[in-house]
Amino acid sequence: MQNEQDHILNEVTSGEYKFGFYTDIEQDSIGRGLDEDVIRTISAKKNEPEFMLEFRLKAYRHWLTMKMPEWAHLDIPVIDYQDQIYYSAPVQKAKLNSLDEVDPELIETFNKLGIPLEEQKLLSGVAVDAVMDSISVKTTFKETLAELGIIFCSFSEAVREHPDLVRQYMGSVVPYTDNFFAALNSAVFSDGSFCYIPKGVRCPMELSTYFRINAANTGQFERTLIVAEDKSYVSYLEGCTAPMRDENQLHAAIVEIVALGSAEVKYATVQNWYPGNKEGKGGIYNFVTKRGICKGDNSKISWTQIETGSAITWKYPSVILRGHNTTGEFYSVAVTNNRQQADTGTKMIHIGKNSKSIIISKGISAGLSNNSYRGLVKVLRGAENARNFSQCDSLLLGDKCGAHTFPYIESANHSAVIEHEATTSKIGEDQIFYCNQRGISTEDAIGLIVNGYAKEVLNKLPMEFAVEAQKLLQISLEGSVG
C-alpha cells in the first residue's frame, strides 16, 4: 500500500504544467531596479495625466517606509526588489484598428492558452481583456458593450479616457497605504482592466481578463477596478498563466470592486500561475490584494477562486459590508502540490445592519506543500443582526503535506451571530474501496471524490470556467491517494 501510495504521489508530483511555454516576441523593457525615475519612466511611457504620477510617487515613498509582512504561515525567501524589471511590454504598432494588426505571435500565444481573441470565433460570448506582461493587448466586444454604456477597457486607456472615474474610485477600496504589496503595486502598476457598469444595466455577457506573464525577470503588477452603479449587475472572470522558468517571478496585483446600491458583482478567478517544478525551483510569488466594498444598501459582492498555481500564494479577497442588508460571499478551492505554499482566505468586515456573509473554503494539500486558510470576520458595533457562517475544510493527500486553519473572529455587537467550523480529513479508504468495487479505478475515484469535495465552490463558477477548473483539479491531483 505504501509503495503504491508513493508511486501515485510521484505521478502526481511529476504532472506537467501545461502553459509553461514562452513566446519569443519583441519586448520593450526598462532596466532592473526601482527608484523614482523608474516610476516617472513608467508613467511617461503610458502618457499618464499628472495626478497618476503623483499617486504613484506618493505610494512609492510610502512603500519605502514599509516592511514585508511576516505573519503569514509562509516561508518566503528574501526578495530583492531592486533585481526586478518593473516594466516590460510586447512591442506593438502605434494604434490597433483591427485584429489583423495585432502581432500574429501574440494571437498565437493566446490561442495556445485557449483564449481566442478573434471575436467571430467566440461561441460563448465572453468579452476578454488580454494582458501580457505589463500591458493590455486587446479588449474584445468593446463596441457591443459600449452600446449599453458599459466601459470595459484596459486600465491605461481608462486613465486617459475616463480620468474622472478613475480618480474617484482608484484607491478608494485599497488605499496605497494598505499593505506592503499594495503600496508597491500602486507605485509601479503597469496595466490591468477597468470596468464600469452604469445605473440599472445588467451586463449581458461575462467579462474576462486574462493575465499572461511572458518576459523573464519581470514582475507583473496589474490593477483592476470594477465599479457597479445602482441596480447593475456584472460577472467577471480572471485567468492567469506564466512560462516555466527557473527563477521566481513576482506578481503583486490589486483588484478593487465598488458596488453601489442594490448592485451585484461576481468575481471569479482561476489562478494557474506557474507553480515551480517539483523541487520547488521557480514559480510565481503571488501577493495579491483583492477587496470589494458593498457601498450601497442591498448590494452584493461574491468572490470565487480556484487557486492551483503559484509557488507562494498570499491572497485574501475581502468584502467591506458597509451598506445595510448587504451580502458578501467567498468560495474558494486552493490546491497545493509539490513544494507550493498557500496562505489564503478572506476578510468580511460587517459595518451595515443586517449584513450577511458566507465563507466556504476547501483546501487540498498534496506532496510537500503547505496550505493555510486565514480569514477574518469582523463585526463592528453598529452591525445589528449581522450574520456570518464559515466553513473551512482541508483535505490531506499524503503524509508529508500540511493543512492549517487560522480564523480570526472579532465581534462587537451582541445581536450578531457568527459561526465557524472546520474539519481536516483525508480520503477514506472505504470511499476508494466503494468506487473500486464498482469498477472505478483508484485514480478516477480520487478525481471523483475531490471534485465532489470541491463541488460546492465549483458550482459557483460560470459554466465556461467551471469546466476549466474541473480539468485543472484533475490535472493537479489525479491519482493521489491519501
Add this chain to the structure above:
Amino acid sequence: MGTITGNISLTEQFRDLYRNYSDEIAANSAPLMNAFREDAITRLEKQGFPYKGREDYRYADIESVFRQDLAKSFSDQKINFKIREIFHCDVPDINTNLFLLVNGRYYNNGEMLKELPGGIIAGSLAQAAKDYPEIVEKHYDRYAGSSSDGLVAMNTAFAQDGIFIYAPPGARGEKPVQIVNIMISETGQMAQHRNLFIAGDDAELNIVICDHSLSAHRFLTNSVNEVYAGERAQIDLTRIQNEHNGSSQITHTFNQQETSSRLASNIISLHGGFIRNNVFVKLNGEYAENHSMGLYLSDKGQYIDNFVFIDHASPNCFSNQLYKGVLDDYASGSFTGRILVERDAQKTNAYQSNNNLLLTDDAKIYSRPQLEIYADDVKCSHGSTTGQLDENALFYLRSRGIDLREARFLLMFAFAHQVIQNIRVKALRERIDDLVDKRLRGELSRCNNCAMQCG
C-alpha cells in the same frame, strides 16, 4: 524593594531590576533555581516583552499592565494581616490539604514541606529544590524553558518560590491539594511565583488553585506552572480566578504528558481586571489524553484572554478543548486555541470548541480557533460561535410560563454548566455552580466572603 519608572523599554527596566537585586533574589531562593537565572535574563533580552499585535498577543495589551508602578519584593515581607483570620475558604464541605501562597511566597507555620497521606509531598518549591534536588532538577524549567515568550523567561529569572507537589510513582492522594494564592499588601505589588507539579508513573493528583486578592491595591502576578504527568498518571487541575478588578494576572501552564496519561484542566475566571492564561500541552507519549477547558464571565471593563496550544507530538493521542464565555457591559475577551499535529502523529483525535455570548453592544470578543496539521490520518475539527441566546429555546421556556428574565438566566447557566460539570471535586463543582449562578444574576460581589470589605 524596588520600583521602576521612566521611559526606557520594559525589557531594559526588568533587566536592570534583575541586575540590581540578583544577590537578594538568589539569597532568598535555592541554588538549583538560581542556576537558571542568568540564562533566562539573556532570553528575556532576546525575546523582549510581548507587544500588542504580535500574533500570539494580538489583543492583549501586556505593556500597559507592566507599566504600572508596582512594588517588587525579593525577600520575606512583613505581613501585617493575620491571613488565617481574614481568609477562609468559602467552599462549604470542601475537604482539602490547604497550602497558602502570599504575594508569591510560600506562607507557612514553620513546616516547609509536608508529607500527605498517600505519599504525596507538597510545600515550598525552594525548599524542595534543596531537599529533593534530584526530583526538581529533572523537571524544573524543562517544559517552560523552550518557550518563546519573554514573560516566561522573566519568571524564570525572578521566581524565588512557589508550590511544589510531587506524587511518587503509584501514589494516590486521599484529598485534593488546594493552593490558595493570595495577594495582600499595603501598596500595589507585583509577584512572580513558580509552581511545579509532578505525578510519577501511575500516580494520581488532584489540584485546586484559587486566586484571591485581599486588599484593594493594584496587583500583578506573572506565574509559571510546570506540570508533568508520567506514564498512566492522572492529573486534575482546577483553577478559580477571583481577584478584584484592579488586579492583573498572567499565568503560564506547561503540561507535559507521557504515554497513556490523562490530564484535565479547568480554568474558571470569575473576576479579575486583566487576565491572560497561557496553557501549553505537549502530548509526548502515545495514547495520552488531554482535556483543556475554561469558563470566563466578565463585566465592567475586564479583559480576559485565554491562549491554548496543544502539541500532538505523538500518534494516537486525544485532545479536547472547550472554552466558553459570557461578556457583559464593556468587557472584552479573547480566545486563541491552536492544535498542532506534528508530522507522523497519525491517528490523532483533536477537538476544539469556543462559544461566546455577548450581552451588550459594548462587549467585544475575539476568537481564533486554529489548526496546524502535518499528518494525514487524523480527525481534527474546531468550531466557534459568537452570538446570543437561542430564540427557540427562550420561546420554549416562556411558553411554559417562565418569564424572559428567568429564562435567560436558565439558558446562560446551562451554557456555563457545560464547562463546570467537568470539575471532579463535588463540593467545588457545586460551589462554582452556585457562584456562577449568582454571578450571572449580578448578585455576586467578589468581596462577600472577605473580611476586608474593601470593595
